[in-house]
Amino acid sequence: MDYIMMLLPPMIKGWTVTLQLFFLTLCVALPIGIAMGIARVSRLKPLKWFMEFYVWIFRGTPLLLQLLFVYFGLMTVGLRMERFNAAALAFVLNYSAYLAEIFRSGIQSIEKGQYEAADVLGLTRFQTMTKIVLPQVFKRVLPPIGNEVINLVKDSALIYVLAISELLRVAKNAVMRDETFIPFIVAAVFYLFMTAVFQQFFKWLETKYNYYH
Amino acid sequence: MYMVQALDIYKKFDELEVLKGVSLQVEKGQVIAIIGPSGSGKSTFLRCLNRLETIDSGTIEIEGEIMVQNGPGGKAVYRSEDTIFRLRQKMGMVFQNFNLFPHKSVLDNLILAPVMVNKVEPARAKETARVLLEKVGLSEKANNFPFELSGGQQQRVAIARALAMNPDIMCFDEPTSALDPELTGEVLQVMKGLAVENMTMIVVTHEIGFAREVADQVIFMDDGIIIEQGSAEDVIVNPQHERTIAFLSKVLMAR
Numbered sequence: 001m002d003y004i005m006m007l008l009p010p011m012i013k014g015w016t017v018t019l020q021l022f023f024l025t026l027c028v029a030l031p032i033g034i035a036m037g038i039a040r041v042s043r044l045k046p047l048k049w050f051m052e053f054y055v056w057i058f059r060g061t062p063l064l065l066q067l068l069f070v071y072f073g074l075m076t077v078g079l080r081m082e083r084f085n086a087a088a089l090a091f092v093l094n095y096s097a098y099l100a101e102i103f104r105s106g107i108q109s110i111e112k113g114q115y116e117a118a119d120v121l122g123l124t125r126f127q128t129m130t131k132i133v134l135p136q137v138f139k140r141v142l143p144p145i146g147n148e149v150i151n152l153v154k155d156s157a158l159i160y161v162l163a164i165s166e167l168l169r170v171a172k173n174a175v176m177r178d179e180t181f182i183p184f185i186v187a188a189v190f191y192l193f194m195t196a197v198f199q200q201f202f203k204w205l206e207t208k209y210n211y212y213h
Numbered sequence: 214m215y216m217v218q219a220l221d222i223y224k225k226f227d228e229l230e231v232l233k234g235v236s237l238q239v240e241k242g243q244v245i246a247i248i249g250p251s252g253s254g255k256s257t258f259l260r261c262l263n264r265l266e267t268i269d270s271g272t273i274e275i276e277g278e279i280m281v282q283n284g285p286g287g288k289a290v291y292r293s294e295d296t297i298f299r300l301r302q303k304m305g306m307v308f309q310n311f312n313l314f315p316h317k318s319v320l321d322n323l324i325l326a327p328v329m330v331n332k333v334e335p336a337r338a339k340e341t342a343r344v345l346l347e348k349v350g351l352s353e354k355a356n357n358f359p360f361e362l363s364g365g366q367q368q369r370v371a372i373a374r375a376l377a378m379n380p381d382i383m384c385f386d387e388p389t390s391a392l393d394p395e396l397t398g399e400v401l402q403v404m405k406g407l408a409v410e411n412m413t414m415i416v417v418t419h420e421i422g423f424a425r426e427v428a429d430q431v432i433f434m435d436d437g438i439i440i441e442q443g444s445a446e447d448v449i450v451n452p453q454h455e456r457t458i459a460f461l462s463k464v465l466m467a468r
């Protein structure tokens with residue numbers, strides 16, 4: 001017990017780094033994902049193709065590779081970034097692609113009749129998107145977004161490879177130093193705590209959206 | 214001046230010719246019923262009138278103003294978006310599947326477009342909406358959501374929603390076809406009420422009884438053309454064309 005109490009301060013410090021990456025990624029990738037999801041169903045063909053290409057690249061290659069590329073790869077051409085910034089950039093790029101795909105399928109799941117009803121009432125395309133389509137999309141994409149959020153919690157451990165002192169690295173260093181697996185257990189509890197909280201949060205959101213079908 | 218005048222409308226979907234020279238003139242206060250077999254182009258024609266579909270050639274005038282006419286090459290040329298918008302605002306549309314906004318309450322469905330498009334004060338829009346709900350017999354459902362209503366109630370809300378934009382012409386595309394038979398009556402009743410108030414109406418319908426009772430003019434379409442057109446008495450009671458006769462006997466047998 002004393003050992004765990006001793007472990008906690010450094011682990012909480014690592015955890016705040018993990019949380020920073022988590023919230024930064026979510027807050028930036030979510031709006032970008034919505035915008036890109038709309039762009040993917042755009043009538044502007046080049047924009048649509050570019051987004052398809054983007055999604056293909058970032059969903060088709062490992063996040064780990066993207067992480068290493070942004071930090072070490074770009075360094076070889078003289079683009080040197082802070083480790084954390086490089087990690088955040090790679091995460092935003094990657095998660096935007098996944099979220100864009102979720103929003104695209106959400107937008108395409110809205111019945112044609114909704115657009116037509118809005119159209120004959122005289123709503124502009126922008127009003128139709130913001131007042132009619134997106135509010136319904138948000139409800140439909142909540143479950144897949146919830147999954148991505150859980151994935152993001154776990155993926156955050158990948159920035160370990162950039163030698164950033166996040167939760168997992170702190171735990172691993174303690175394991176090596178003290179020759180005990182307890183730090184790994186503590187780290188697991190931290191992750192489980194986070195995933196449980198977000199799971200509950202999304203459950204709550206879904207019930208909040210249950211006022212209509 | 215006609216409320217709606219369509220002349221020689223042609224429309225293809227890819228290679229499929231759906232409208233092959235359809236013309237229609239609607240006078241103020243008239244109720245037009247369009248009947249005909251499935252796939253004959255009734256919906257497409259109605260949807261062309263308010264540009265939910267674009268035509269390939271022909272002329273459409275709304276209240277004397279041209280929305281689209283043939284250019285020098287014989288192809289349909291539409292007026293500016295502003296003009297089209299203005300003309301479309303004169304028409305209300307009711308769909309087979311209601312297409313209510315499921316995330317909005319009944320009242321919000323009714324005030325959405327008046328507030329957003331016509332910039333009506335929300336309080337005034339609500340007043341108007343309540344009057345319209347009263348008219349379609351749904352005053353007590355103002356705060357319900359569409360999923361809480363029966364199909365017939367949803368369609369009556371959809372009619373009220375279209376009326377909230379104060380249209381001069383109401384278009385209906387098979388407004389009762391998605392309803393259980395016992396629910397069609399309440400919707401037809403509301404439509405009859407509109408007809409009595411002299412609303413100009415164009416109704417695509419399979420309800421021959423309704424067409425006979427309410428329509429000033431019945432149009433029988435088949436295979437992209439108008440086969441027969443005239444008073445309900447002429448077209449439904451004394452059809453001349455054999456395709457009309459065959460269609461009517463089939464529809465009336467099915468009841």
Ligand SMILES: Nc1ncnc2c1ncn2[C@@H]1O[C@H](COP(=O)(O)OP(=O)(O)OP(=O)(O)O)[C@@H](O)[C@H]1O
Pocket residue numbers: 226229231249250251252253254255256257258
């Ligand atoms: N968007 C579309 N793209 C391609 N073909 C279409 C489209 N809409 C309709 N069609 C075709 O055009 C023809 C006429 O369709 P339309 O919906 O106008 O018929 P309808 O008379 O309304 O039939 P119903 O009584 O079944 O509603 C049909 O063959 C239909 O398959």
Ligand SMILES: [Mg+2]
Pocket residue numbers: 255256257386387
């Ligand atoms: Mg139809």
